[in-house]
Amino acid sequence: MFCNSVAYREGVCMIKGAYIHIPFCEHICYYCDFNKVFIKNQPVDDYLDALEKEIAQSGSHPNLKTIYIGGGTPTALDTQQFNRLLNIVKKYLLNESIIEYTIEANPENITPEKLYLMKESGVTRLSIGVQTFQDEILESIGRLHHPDDAAKAVGEAKKAGFENISIDLMFGLPNQTEDMLIASIQEALKLQTEHISIYSLQIEPKTIFFNRMKKGKLTLPGQELEAKMFETLIRTLEEKGFNHYEISNFAKPGFESRHNSLYWQNEPYYGFGAGSHGYIYGQRVVNSGPINKYIQRVNNRGHACTATHQVSITEAIEEEMFLGLRMKQGVNKRHFYEKFGRPLNSLYNRTIKDLKQKGLLYEDEDRLALTHEGLFLGNDVFSSFLLG
Amino acid sequence: MSENTNNRQSRIRNFSIIAHIDHGKSTLADRILETTSALTKREMKAQMLDAMDLERERGITIKLNAVQLNYKAKDGETYIFHLIDTPGHVDFTYEVSRSLAACEGALLIVDAAQGIEAQTLANVYLALENDLEIIPVINKIDLPNAEPERVRQEIEDVIGLDASDSVLASAKAGIGINDILEQIVEKVPSPQGDPNAPLKALIFDSMYDPYRGVVAYIRIVEGTVRVGDKIKMMATNKTFEVIELGVSTPKIVMKDELSVGDVGFLTASIKNVKDVHVGDTITNAIKPAAEQLPGYRKMNPMVYCGLYPIDSSKYNDLREALERLELNDSALQYEPETSEALGFGFRCGFLGLLHMEIIQERIEREFNIDLITTAPSVIYQIETVDGESLRVDNPSKMPEKKEIESIEEPYVKATIMTPNDYVGQVMELCQGKRGDFIDMVYLSENRVNIIYHLPLSEIVYDFFDQLKSSTKGYASLDYEFLGNRPSKLVKMDILLNGEKIDALSLIVHQDFAYERGKAIVEKLKELIPRQQFEVPIQAAIGQKIIARSTIKALRKNVLAKCYGGDISRKRKLLEKQKEGKKRMKTVGRVEVPQEAFMAVLRINED
Numbered sequence: 002m003f004c005n006s007v008a009y010r011e012g013v014c015m016i017k018g019a020y021i022h023i024p025f026c027e028h029i030c031y032y033c034d035f036n037k038v039f040i041k042n043q044p045v046d047d048y049l050d051a052l053e054k055e056i057a058q059s060g061s062h063p064n065l066k067t068i069y070i071g072g073g074t075p076t077a078l079d080t081q082q083f084n085r086l087l088n089i090v091k092k093y094l095l096n097e098s099i100i101e102y103t104i105e106a107n108p109e110n111i112t113p114e115k116l117y118l119m120k121e122s123g124v125t126r127l128s129i130g131v132q133t134f135q136d137e138i139l140e141s142i143g144r145l146h147h148p149d150d151a152a153k154a155v156g157e158a159k160k161a162g163f164e165n166i167s168i169d170l171m172f173g174l175p176n177q178t179e180d181m182l183i184a185s186i187q188e189a190l191k192l193q194t195e196h197i198s199i200y201s202l203q204i205e206p207k208t209i210f211f212n213r214m215k216k217g218k219l220t221l222p223g224q225e226l227e228a229k230m231f232e233t234l235i236r237t238l239e240e241k242g243f244n245h246y247e248i249s250n251f252a253k254p255g256f257e258s259r260h261n262s263l264y265w266q267n268e269p270y271y272g273f274g275a276g277s278h279g280y281i282y283g284q285r286v287v288n289s290g291p292i293n294k295y296i297q298r299v300n301n302r303g304h305a306c307t308a309t310h311q312v313s314i315t316e317a318i319e320e321e322m323f324l325g326l327r328m329k330q331g332v333n334k335r336h337f338y339e340k341f342g343r344p345l346n347s348l349y350n351r352t353i354k355d356l357k358q359k360g361l362l363y364e365d366e367d368r369l370a371l372t373h374e375g376l377f378l379g380n381d382v383f384s385s386f387l388l389g
Numbered sequence: 390m391s392e393n394t395n396n397r398q399s400r401i402r403n404f405s406i407i408a409h410i411d412h413g414k415s416t417l418a419d420r421i422l423e424t425t426s427a428l429t430k431r432e433m434k435a436q437m438l439d440a441m442d443l444e445r446e447r448g449i450t451i452k453l454n455a456v457q458l459n460y461k462a463k464d465g466e467t468y469i470f471h472l473i474d475t476p477g478h479v480d481f482t483y484e485v486s487r488s489l490a491a492c493e494g495a496l497l498i499v500d501a502a503q504g505i506e507a508q509t510l511a512n513v514y515l516a517l518e519n520d521l522e523i524i525p526v527i528n529k530i531d532l533p534n535a536e537p538e539r540v541r542q543e544i545e546d547v548i549g550l551d552a553s554d555s556v557l558a559s560a561k562a563g564i565g566i567n568d569i570l571e572q573i574v575e576k577v578p579s580p581q582g583d584p585n586a587p588l589k590a591l592i593f594d595s596m597y598d599p600y601r602g603v604v605a606y607i608r609i610v611e612g613t614v615r616v617g618d619k620i621k622m623m624a625t626n627k628t629f630e631v632i633e634l635g636v637s638t639p640k641i642v643m644k645d646e647l648s649v650g651d652v653g654f655l656t657a658s659i660k661n662v663k664d665v666h667v668g669d670t671i672t673n674a675i676k677p678a679a680e681q682l683p684g685y686r687k688m689n690p691m692v693y694c695g696l697y698p699i700d701s702s703k704y705n706d707l708r709e710a711l712e713r714l715e716l717n718d719s720a721l722q723y724e725p726e727t728s729e730a731l732g733f734g735f736r737c738g739f740l741g742l743l744h745m746e747i748i749q750e751r752i753e754r755e756f757n758i759d760l761i762t763t764a765p766s767v768i769y770q771i772e773t774v775d776g777e778s779l780r781v782d783n784p785s786k787m788p789e790k791k792e793i794e795s796i797e798e799p800y801v802k803a804t805i806m807t808p809n810d811y812v813g814q815v816m817e818l819c820q821g822k823r824g825d826f827i828d829m830v831y832l833s834e835n836r837v838n839i840i841y842h843l844p845l846s847e848i849v850y851d852f853f854d855q856l857k858s859s860t861k862g863y864a865s866l867d868y869e870f871l872g873n874r875p876s877k878l879v880k881m882d883i884l885l886n887g888e889k890i891d892a893l894s895l896i897v898h899q900d901f902a903y904e905r906g907k908a909i910v911e912k913l914k915e916l917i918p919r920q921q922f923e924v925p926i927q928a929a930i931g932q933k934i935i936a937r938s939t940i941k942a943l944r945k946n947v948l949a950k951c952y953g954g955d956i957s958r959k960r961k962l963l964e965k966q967k968e969g970k971k972r973m974k975t976v977g978r979v980e981v982p983q984e985a986f987m988a989v990l991r992i993n994e995d
Binding site: 285310 | 919921941943944945946947948949954955956957959960962963964966967970
């Protein structure tokens, strides 16, 4: 198995990011299709044991740059469990080379204790799931917190000494108007965080919203309004000095998410925990999703990898394009050549010409990037770069 | 020798199976093959007779097949059975009639729950016309909702057969199979005919084999045919030399000769399937028969449509695919055609809608060519003001209104069998389709035969689907060609983004033009995805716009969701989008999906 091979161990030094998945929640949001379960009656301690084993098995990581703990809801763990998690990371992953260490948090369960523990354990960045500042909408998408909780959470995080805070917002929510979105952004701006992510709602199978939509019981804003909202939010945040560095991400200069940027730059990363995805040594790997299966596998084999896919050169090139173009800076032609040994233009001559003609793509000597219109019709652009 | 031959002839039983789709014909055929041990269990693929994948998937039989079986009866004799399979769909009525003509008897399979259907009835009449002995079999008696007594009564009332000793069977459960075989021995007459008379062999099917040329499936009615004989096709006068004779058991067994009553195949280095017409008579070229067997008819296509490759570089592949299919399908016709919107393609003629769908599906599946199919059309007979006669099989070729003196369109006699609860719905549907009511006959207390004269074009549109949906699937349909009748028809053009799209033109009755135009532009709006710009859709008669709708511009489709490190999901989504694009044709600046060209057929769907 790859986990024990010499080549794998040598390749470790190139892997710059580690994602750790905590699949537990106190409440399930109506739109969420990530790997998650109600925390009540779950074998959380066994899970942490397995997680420790999985991470320990992966070896040492002297050159790791970013750590990201996401969920689920990492802060749904109780204080003791939470401390245990931080200690695992400290023991096996944390070292001087780390430049960013993010934990996702929900406003309702960020306690001063947890903030203190995080700060003590080297966490540098918090990503807080706020989603919106309208109480009635929060309730209708299945969130437990209230608008005040968000402000309080950000305030306490700052008090605890965090200087890199991101908040997540959403648009295109059921019954959300453009005014509501603007109001939410204004509230978010008041909190003076360094980073804001704004995702648009996608209805995914196996979610409460999906079932409601099938029964015709979900009123969504529709494409016109959604586009208008996107336009407005980009303008508003850029006016306030945020850099729109990725389709859904805005940062004050220097506060772009390093970890997420690894994904878009098509760089390798680890995925630890149930249902997590990694990109290791040219392979996309997926861990078992069900908690018990994950624990069982790690205990039996030292890892929980259930599927691997060797990424072909063609696929790697496609991914370089459709991930890279998500970023404002786009795809750098020189990097592309260095990575793949052939010029970008020779591969995609017709596609580039066609997309430029449609006004969706910008090109200069150094790079390819989405135009403003391309930002809106990104999927048309991305899918055009599939070679098959 | 002669006694032997006579003895053998007296032990031959030739029969077909008549059944409605789903009433269990293929399963019964399988059971018969199993019981007569034609196949060991290991060789037994479910539904052995339906060889093509497509046939098995759709559960219908397209090509006929004949099998020789040995059956040791209770009287101690071993009988030679020839089971001749028949297609069970309205498009292939003529082929059914020829395969029935090759038999002396037929098993009539009726579903014990559903009773007799229109198509079954039509085929029973064909069998009776051919003087066949009919053995009724009430199948699926093991189903909880089976009503064998009611169905028995129905067979007596509706067809007038004595059904008192019909076999109660379940092909699936293996019930009644031996009774069926015994009844075949007892009731089906042995073939009559003189093995020494001049040869008369009925062609009831043919197929093309790349190594052997055309394989003709034949029934010897008179005389004997031997390997090396010079033979003549009586309809075309073409002569050939017999290379191979044989039977299928269903394994191929070669023979030196076939004689009266035998059902088998013949090859003679025949290169072109069009030389072997179903229904034609093969005779000996040196000692020919005086006259051919009765009932021969040349098949003419009833339904036409355009077939175009989505990827125009595949035009030659499409031509090759049609050439290959034509080898096996004498009813398929095609000729090159050009469309402004779709480029180079072919106008193809088919026996009916099912035939069309099958060909289209085979091209996509077996030859891997993505197709655009235009809406089917019938042949319109047009007299111009200049006194010219035109046959128009493509709506876009219809002359200008001012040049037309008169238009005639084909009409059919449609027989619809339905439970009487749905009589109202059926009549309403037929009236909406410009039908003339002819007759209504109660077949039994709650089953009715309704007869209408209808324009074929209305049946071709979406009649069958609508009939099924308005009668919860209970009604069945059969139709036969009546002839042409004058009609007040107009050509309707469809404009996308201001451009006339010839492939979307259609011919409609002027009284229904507004209604249909409105429905089509709405349907197109639904089927054509948003583009980067707004796309108006218009329906026009001549210069006059009669309906309009608009596809709004695409505003946002970017995936703005956090998928974490799960790249494969992003990839799948993009791949799906790209796949969809591949199945679209760019017409002007508009990307139009395949289905849109068939929109006219789908206007009544939700």
